[in-house]
Amino acid sequence: MTWKEALGNSVPADLAREIDTYESQLALKGQGKIDDKVFAETRLRRGAYGQRYDNGQRNDGTGVKMLPFPSNGRTKGPDTVWDAPGMQRIKLPFGGLTAAQMDTLADLSEEYSDGVCHITTRQDVQLHYVHIDDTPSLMRRLAAAGITTREACGNSVRNVTACPIAGVCRDESFDVTPHAEASMRFLLGHPDVQDFGRKFKIAFSGCRQHACGLVIMHDFGAIAVTREEDGVEQRGFEVYVGGGLGAVPHQARPFEPFMTEDEILPTLQAIARVFARLGEKRNRARARIKFLVAQLGLDEFRRLVREERAALAHDDRWTAYLDGLPAYGEQPLKTGHPLDDESGSPTFKAWARTNVYRQRQPGYAVATVSLPLGDLSGWQFRRLADVARRFVGDTVRTTVEQNIVLRWVRESDLPALHGELESIGLARPGAGSIADITACPGTDTCKLGIASSRGLAAELERRLGEQIETLDEAVKQLRIKISGCFNSCGQHHICDLGFYGVSRHVGGHIVPHFQVVLGGKWVDNAAAYGLAIGAVPAKNIPEVVRRITDRFVHDRQGAETFYDFTKRVGKRALRETLKDLTTVPPHDVRPDFYRDWGDPREFGIGDMGVGECAGEVVSLTEFDLVGAETQVFEAQLQLEADDFAHADALAYGAMLQAAKGLIKTEFIDISADPNQIVTEFRSRFFDTQLFFDKYAGGKFAQYLFRRHARGERPADRDTARQLIEEAQLFLEATHACQARLASQPAVPPTGNPPAVAGRA
């Protein structure tokens, strides 16, 4: 008996066909009849993702060791071993979950994963350590519960997100849930979304002022608005396009101030067609729609979309769902009833202060189940499904803060609900506080992770959780978000205190660091993005949090927000506060600095061996890298002072200085002439691919080449900001390249002989 036979007609026919096809593709890949790249995209579009060490190599703390998977050369993508465990991403449109679906997810986590379900920053669920041979059964069981993993990854439309309190929010214009759901259903598998160069993310928000929808960081974002027309209220959306975080974040641009409901789906289709036709396909690094919008300009992009929209053949699905809108809504399980303010234990009251939101419907509340690092066990998920059945029915949603909300809780049931959650270890208080930290998987499971975002988040949650009752109220409200690398899956740009993982080469060792990101804004749909003010050793980050929050409490003026505080005090002063924390103690004094949070292995040292001569030259490189870091920081200050030309020049100068530092490892007499630096850098590090990132290839070098080729054209805010982000990434790539060079056996350099000295 197989799951396919057991489930029979329980799997919807269309999904059953798709999964059968996917299973056949697995078999064909086993027979070597499908190209690696094609198969990789095929499985990605089914949500079956790669995971760290799936190339069959791992640094065990003493060196890089082979993991001899018994795959007999079989692969599931380029450089990806068949038998290596992978991650399965499971799409939950607008985060919606029924109790039965929670049961299924619980079962799958136990049988195919490691017993843990992980809620992501896009309201998805992820299971880790899944064998690819198990994925067809896993998908069939999901499909039988009404869930598809189709297009959960890959170059297509990803999960459509929405406010988790849509429909019950006190401030929203109207419930955006049906629009989010209709967008997902319309675009899922649509022929017009199959030929993108990169992914496409959509979000819906019920209001402007809150953060729930994070519209400004999306490729397509829609904020619910209403207007009066002939005395009648008309519903529509304020539409934004071209946003995105990632390595080079862009804020979405206002596309249309009022788009009627019936135009949302056809406009999405038109945008998809323009993106598929004109978006970059070859260079992944510039293939998101944000680059197309920037390249074309918003007006031209809008014109093209409108032209495309006008030419579209009518599709009934554009508006079919609108007929059901008046009747749309969740049915509460119980009649609303207010909570007696005196009810409940002190523990309940502490929980209720942070984890309960009073709905606009009298007598009802939303209860947040705060999950440490977004994790809950299969057993907890099944018990939570029981809790949902008892208190709220099928009105559960995941959140982008990696939590779960139970909507339509009768207020008078809250103490009993809290008791039930306590009994299954899910009554953690502090939801939405500084102790409720968002973190991407980082080095735990992600192939791109540089430092342990989850390890750091766990440590900060532990420390801050212990202090939460004694923290200043203003500090309690702050948000911390952590990414394991610059790609921003942990959304470090859009919070009060953001961190992203980097590494630094110190005295022959590689040391885990985090860039400290300040100036981001969570509210107003992620209205402002923060910038890095400097890298600090991972082990000093808790002290960074303490110092900055202490200073905020001490220097805050009135009811000043943290965002306004950082702007007023200035990044230079805040950076100065952290200056001593940037120093890495010697290895023999503090060996713990050379290990990451939650990981006893020596950090990324592999089989590194550093010759004396190389060490000498590297110190010159270090000097240039420090200078480059300073220039990037100065560029930020000039950007804030609206001196865009100066900011641009400093960011460009930082890249040149970093490149120069690297060139000195081979050619110490390099001049300060930009042409010579770029020429030497190109021939020694780009053409030789020494500078290439394993995954990003030469994209960081292209930042320098593009800026150099641009000459002295004037810069505006957007171009200056982008160049600063690019300069920061170029610097990180330089650090990484330097570390790689230092870890290589000492060999004479190729190419032109050094003028004075070189790596021996």
Next chain:
Amino acid sequence: MGAVSTSTIAPDVANLQRIALKIFLDDESLLEPGDVIPVFHRWIQTQAVDGLLIDVADYSHMPTGPCVVLVAHEAHYVLDRAGGRLGLQYARRQPLDGPLSHRLATLGRLLLRAGRLLETDTSLPGPVRFRGNEIECVANDRLLAPNRAETLTAFRPALDAFLATLSAGAEWTLTQETDPRARFGLLAQTQAAATLDTVAERLG
């Protein structure tokens, strides 16, 4: 649409491969889950236990369920807190040869070997001791072993033989997991006291 019931499917324990066995700590206060993380990493470095050892997953922030997982290709070694009790679990993921009774004995040997390694690890702060008179068996496959009475009937002969070896014939009492949605699971307890060493010797 909801979870699909497997109540009409006949169990097929003869083909059951995904089985997890767990032994329990005698005194949980002597071990912090985080203490095991460096031990598991060292096991990877020294290939101290059987299998292709891949990585260590830290879930010590969760109040229940797996705490620390030594991820391997063939099986996971888990410091587990499911059911509120801390113990060591060996959760098989890849098939083993032989009949069910033989497979159970193999799993038992692998688990006990890992347990004894923890008991003798001098880097751990407190003396770690596992109970030799209690073991949990979970069938991690709802298709082949749904949590029903028929599964217990089909599973008993192999399990009884395995348990009899562990206790040198002393009687065991079995408690079955009652939630029909949960995996088929049995907690076996015996009055006959034994150290892990003794139990391991009996298993051979």
